[in-house]
Amino acid sequence: MKIILADALTIAAKDLRNELKSKQTSGMMIIFSSLVILIFSFAFDPTNNTVKAIIPGLIWVITIFSGLLGLNRSFISEQENDSLTGLKVAPIDPSSIFLGKVVANLVLVTIVQMLSIPILFLLFDYKFHGDLIWFLLIVLTATIGFIVIGTFLAALAANAKNSEMLLPVLLLPLLSPLMIGAVQATKIVLEQEGITDAISWLQLMAAYDLLFFAACFFLFEYLMEGS
């Protein structure tokens, strides 16, 4: 287990170093999320109080759609020089490839969130009064679930033609329960309603995360297995 973790970190570090050098994916993700925020801030009048109601939804729209850009790249980038085969013949457990990719994608998406959510609040003139800890916990839990399923499906889709189109088609339906929970819980925290409701959504999301993490973790080696 310790070795799986160490290998996963090696792979994640390699991916992040790659990204740090090219800044291809992260650049696209940040530009995309900024554009979404900008367009929405023009489309809706931020001074109108009812507009605040769309903020929770917007947070997740940004996360999912900019995240998709990163997820698409994470396995496609391994096809250059067929380096995924290099990982397959290496003496590592296939699960560590999955774990490494999850960590790298999570870091990328979290960075985009850390930049875009404050900008979102700023442009929509929203003063954050809610409980920051709960807010972060909710965002993190839902993001982990999204990345776990997304990474698994990205690996699945990478073998197919038109994988860029296949990934959202597979991913979005699977994510809907998680996203309903995420939007509801975020709304509760941002509007400072009873935190107990948010906690039950959080529990639901955590259960969803665990379930899918276990399933993806164990199924991943079948994805990596050759014919």
Place this chain on the structure above:
Amino acid sequence: MLELKEITKIIGDKIILRNFSLALAPGESVAVIGPNGAGKSTFFKLAAGLMQPTSGEILLNGEQIKKKTHLLKKRIGYLGHESFLYSALTPLENLRFYGKLYKVKNIEEKGMELLKAVGLHYFKDIPIRSFSRGMIQRLAIARVLLTEPDFLLLDEPHTGLDQEAVSLLNLLIKERQEKGIAILLISHDFEQVIQVCERVLILNKGRVVEDKSIDHQRGLMPFKNWYEAAVSGK
């Protein structure tokens, strides 16, 4: 000892390898030659654990290669048609990454040594995106040697290399062989086959049609004639 016992590989409804058997002892060097599409690379993929045979078994030191035995893969160094390298990273970063996955000790030292051996140490800090084909092939060779395998599977390692690199590579292979490492070499370049290997298999349409030791005295022309006769089916 690497043993393949009566391997048959069928993809779709196409038989790619039929009843293929081979035993490779430490320090042995065997060339696998044959026309395009004969199944040579498929044989390597099976031996490296990238594919599972349809029937038959592959044993490495008496243990079967399966997904659970991924630690056995450390024994095998596989150089494929592709380089498996990351083009945004520098040669040293690439070696460092694979070194870590293979749990190589003294990665920095060995990495530098190998880069010198393949003549890339002046380029060690340049992303390999800008490298020429031969330079990438040199680095791919350094990558396989870094992990210190007991069995080297080299699939057309001489492609794209210049004269100097070819003799460097032959030297590196010989060195490894003297240390008791077993070599399997796929090549269309018979000159190198005769230089490096002691035994040769001819694969044609998924079947072994010839298996004999190379007579180094006889030179290139008789070897070519023998190959042509074997492949054309006399």
